[in-house]
Amino acid sequence: MPEITRPVKAIEVNYVCDKCNHGMMKHSGGMDASTGLVPHRCMICSHEQNFKWVSYPKIRYVGIDEHGD
Numbered sequence: 001m002p003e004i005t006r007p008v009k010a011i012e013v014n015y016v017c018d019k020c021n022h023g024m025m026k027h028s029g030g031m032d033a034s035t036g037l038v039p040h041r042c043m044i045c046s047h048e049q050n051f052k053w054v055s056y057p058k059i060r061y062v063g064i065d066e067h068g069d
Contacts, residue, residue, distance in 0.1 A: 008061045015056045017042035018049065027055040 015025040023044030031038045037050040 007064045009064055011060045011062055013056070013058045013060050015040070015051070017045060017047050019047035020045040023047075025049060025051075025056045031055070 017023040017025055020042060023042035025040040026043055027038055028041040028048070029039040031053075036053045038053070038055045040049050040051060040056060041047070042049075
């Protein structure tokens, strides 16, 4: 099948800290290959939390006429 192109826009996706409800979570280490867990730390309160198979902040691409929801 031939390639096709379309314009897209980049949407930044962040995770708000579950502890302080203000800071954004940022990955603080690499993914553990055996568990898929990625360590993160809140940029305000330093709360630590792991996410499985995802690293924040991340970028999502959507079509120009689509919403990033």
